[in-house]
Amino acid sequence: MTLWVRYAHDGGEGFGTLDGEEIAVHAGDFFAAPAPTGERLKRGAVRLLAPLRPGAFIGLWNNFHAAAAKQGNAIPEFPLYFLKNPRCVIGPGEAIRPPAGYEGKVLYEGELGIVIGRSVSAVDEVAAEAAIFGYTAVNDVTALDLLTADASFPQWARAKGCDSFGPIGPAIATGFDWRAARVAVALNGRVRQDYPLEDMILPPARIVSLVSREMTLHPGDVIACGTSLGALPMRPGMQVAVTIEGIGVLENPYAPSV
Numbered sequence: 001m002t003l004w005v006r007y008a009h010d011g012g013e014g015f016g017t018l019d020g021e022e023i024a025v026h027a028g029d030f031f032a033a034p035a036p037t038g039e040r041l042k043r044g045a046v047r048l049l050a051p052l053r054p055g056a057f058i059g060l061w062n063n064f065h066a067a068a069a070k071q072g073n074a075i076p077e078f079p080l081y082f083l084k085n086p087r088c089v090i091g092p093g094e095a096i097r098p099p100a101g102y103e104g105k106v107l108y109e110g111e112l113g114i115v116i117g118r119s120v121s122a123v124d125e126v127a128a129e130a131a132i133f134g135y136t137a138v139n140d141v142t143a144l145d146l147l148t149a150d151a152s153f154p155q156w157a158r159a160k161g162c163d164s165f166g167p168i169g170p171a172i173a174t175g176f177d178w179r180a181a182r183v184a185v186a187l188n189g190r191v192r193q194d195y196p197l198e199d200m201i202l203p204p205a206r207i208v209s210l211v212s213r214e215m216t217l218h219p220g221d222v223i224a225c226g227t228s229l230g231a232l233p234m235r236p237g238m239q240v241a242v243t244i245e246g247i248g249v250l251e252n253p254y255a256p257s258v
Helices: 065-071 125-131 156-160 204-212
Strands: 002-009 012-019 022-029 032-042 047-049 057-061 080-084 110-116 132-139 166-174 182-187 190-196 222-224 239-244 248-253
Touching: 012 032, 047 166, 080 156, 110 182, 110 204, 110 239, 125 132, 125 204, 132 204, 132 222, 132 239, 132 248, 166 248, 204 222
Parallel strands: 057 222
Antiparallel strands: 002 012, 002 047, 002 166, 012 022, 022 032, 057 080, 110 132, 110 222, 132 166, 182 190, 182 239, 239 248
């Protein structure tokens, strides 16, 4: 398994592979045979950024059996998806903030993110699997009261696309076995979500295949696989940490609006 990261260092940005406490710097196209430069940086000497800036940021709803059973939802045969504003993406350590003037509930939702590595359109599951570059951790932050603010129109894009509502990172893991992994979310160190990814209703390759029937997916696009039980509101001052063993810990403070 390889961990890919993006970082800020000495006024510039770069990317490479994480090897213990060092980053092996790479050059070229992230998704097209990047080459090591031979330079190595100490992990502590850089600031990790979101590992990518997606062109399309897709999120799923109702994709875990346990949550569907508790909420009384039918089991979907096709991804129930929405689009998050790709400009809402932030990296590890950056602050999540509610929109100005908003005083309602803001939920964390720890999720596995699929990172697309090649362009695909209307592909089967074999080709979809081959198009997955790797996986990352996502916090699909939601302003719950905006979602239901108008009874005539559920506002998914508005509720999930606010500035800072898309933490991603800390790395993209290639060669990652999602079936053996769990997603855990802790608020101020207290675990509030802890669920197995093998409980997914639609697995990653099927998600990519089905979504590709309707929109072409491109390198760098991200699909968040949905969350399970335990998504709760945050309060300003809290630290929220999404952990997926093998990918790392995506930790962000929840701060007041500015």
